[in-house]
Amino acid sequence: MKINKISIYKIDLPLHKPYWLSGGRLRFDVLDSTFVCIETDDGLEGWGEGCPWGETYLPAFGSGIRAVLGLVAPQLIGSDPLKIEQLNRNMDLMLPGHEYGKSAVDMACWDILGQHSEMSVVDLLGGRYDIPVPIASSVSTGTPEQMLELIKEFRDSGYHVHSAKVGADLELDIERVKFLSREKNRDEVIFYDANRAWIPQEAISVMNAVDGGNIWFEQPCETLEQCLQVRRQTSHPICIDEGLKIFNDLLRISNEGIAEIVNIKLNRVGGLSKARRMRDFCLEAGIAMLIMETGGSVLADTATVHFAQSIPPEFIRGTWLCHEMVGPDVAEGQGARNINGDVSAPDLPGLGVKPDISILGEPVAVYE
Ligand code: MG
Numbered sequence: 001m002k003i004n005k006i007s008i009y010k011i012d013l014p015l016h017k018p019y020w021l022s023g024g025r026l027r028f029d030v031l032d033s034t035f036v037c038i039e040t041d042d043g044l045e046g047w048g049e050g051c052p053w054g055e056t057y058l059p060a061f062g063s064g065i066r067a068v069l070g071l072v073a074p075q076l077i078g079s080d081p082l083k084i085e086q087l088n089r090n091m092d093l094m095l096p097g098h099e100y101g102k103s104a105v106d107m108a109c110w111d112i113l114g115q116h117s118e119m120s121v122v123d124l125l126g127g128r129y130d131i132p133v134p135i136a137s138s139v140s141t142g143t144p145e146q147m148l149e150l151i152k153e154f155r156d157s158g159y160h161v162h163s164a165k166v167g168a169d170l171e172l173d174i175e176r177v178k179f180l181s182r183e184k185n186r187d188e189v190i191f192y193d194a195n196r197a198w199i200p201q202e203a204i205s206v207m208n209a210v211d212g213g214n215i216w217f218e219q220p221c222e223t224l225e226q227c228l229q230v231r232r233q234t235s236h237p238i239c240i241d242e243g244l245k246i247f248n249d250l251l252r253i254s255n256e257g258i259a260e261i262v263n264i265k266l267n268r269v270g271g272l273s274k275a276r277r278m279r280d281f282c283l284e285a286g287i288a289m290l291i292m293e294t295g296g297s298v299l300a301d302t303a304t305v306h307f308a309q310s311i312p313p314e315f316i317r318g319t320w321l322c323h324e325m326v327g328p329d330v331a332e333g334q335g336a337r338n339i340n341g342d343v344s345a346p347d348l349p350g351l352g353v354k355p356d357i358s359i360l361g362e363p364v365a366v367y368e
Contacts (some may be wrong), residue, residue: 001116002041003081006073006105007363008066009035013051013297013326019140021057021165021195028054031295031326032062035360036069036104038081044115046081047355048107048303050100050267051296051322057195058242058268058294060100066364068101073367081109082116088273099245099270100294106271107303107351114350121306122345125276132342133308134161136191136290136318138325141165143172144179151180151190158341161318162190163218167197170205177210189317193218196242200229207234216261219243228258239263239290239317250278254285261317263290267300272307279311290317298323298335302353305336306345319343330355 013031020027033051040046052060072094079087087109091102114121122128137154139147139162151162164180166173177192184190194203196219203220207230216237220230224243231238240253241263253259262282264275275291282289291308293300301321308319321338323329335353336343346352 001044001080001082003038003076003079004041005039005366005368006069006076007037007039008069008073008365009037009357009360010062010066010364011035011330011360013295013328015326017140017325019138019325021141021167026054026056033296033300034062034065034069034104035299035355036108038105038108038112040081040112044112045354046108046110046112046115047299047351047353048104048111049296049300050104051294051300052100052267053295058100060268060294064098065101065104068095068098069105070365071095072102072105073365076105077367081112084109084113084273088271099274100267103267103269103271106273107266110272110303111350118349120345120347120349121272121303121351122309125272125307125310128309128345129311129313131313132339132344133291133305133316134318135159135338135341135343136161136163136320138320139164141167144176147176147180148183151184155185155188157338160185160188160341162188163193163320164190165195166192166206167194170202173206174209177206177215181210181212181215189214191216191218191239193241194220196220196222200226203230204233207236218263224249224252224258228256231258237261241265242268244278245269247274247277247281250281254281254287259287261288261290263292265292265294266304266307267294267296272303275307279307283312283315288315288317290319292320293322295322297326297330297355298337299331299351299353299355302335302346302351305343306351309345328359330359332356
């Protein structure tokens, strides 16, 4: 099989509500998403999506993805999309790094492999666990009361895992954590995501000022060194999110005991193939996982859920459905959708999502 055409689409995904990270430092209104459609010489069509969370969250941005694709996509014409590991290796030789620019290509190739073999991506990744994956909400930062209101809205849609954004104001952070941990239901999990906002002294102050079981803190500080310093002086579990970019980061996290949980975001780590290596290492090393995308429509979310549902339930802490927070719906009635706070991957060949191209508009680039 050969790739004979790659089309690139750009679509803006406005958020239903403006969103703030870490004490109002960063406001988000719209996400810039890139869709990749790979067509093969035997008539298959695979879809992938890459969508950073704005420009200020990670060293990644929408037009950066399209610039990477402008360099890589023409060189992929004629490649075999079923040889995904080789294809990834070739992309890394063409352009080292820039993982976020390449993940949508990897995703589209998994979609093609699934359609070709008439297997769902979750089954290709090792097989589906029959228990649906809990969806974590994403609770924008605010006063403790505002954040509880948001949690209640998510609770009404069935959510029982919540990612509450903290950071920036120490006294208020301590109040947020104490208040929300007190107000949560018995069957709920709330974890507190600082998105790198604290320096170690601040993280240590907040984490040691709150107690209670089943809470953990995500990416308290900017670097792995700083997070390690926090790990040594606190007892609540720590999750590394933004600090996990390449496999070597995971090796360090495990070897140095920096965290008990990692958040593997497909776009940031370069797609399903590279995430799969991380998954397998975590299973051997006893590291729990959140599995998410950095953002996007139901297409990106569905790839995430295929991956998440290939993980034993005792290792998975949740996923996230960005598409519930943005519009438009690019594949109505398709893909992985929220069912009372949990989600399952479609039982269809490939990803099981075909975006409506009348919503995507004309491609911004075509390579053939
Ligand atoms: Mg996070």
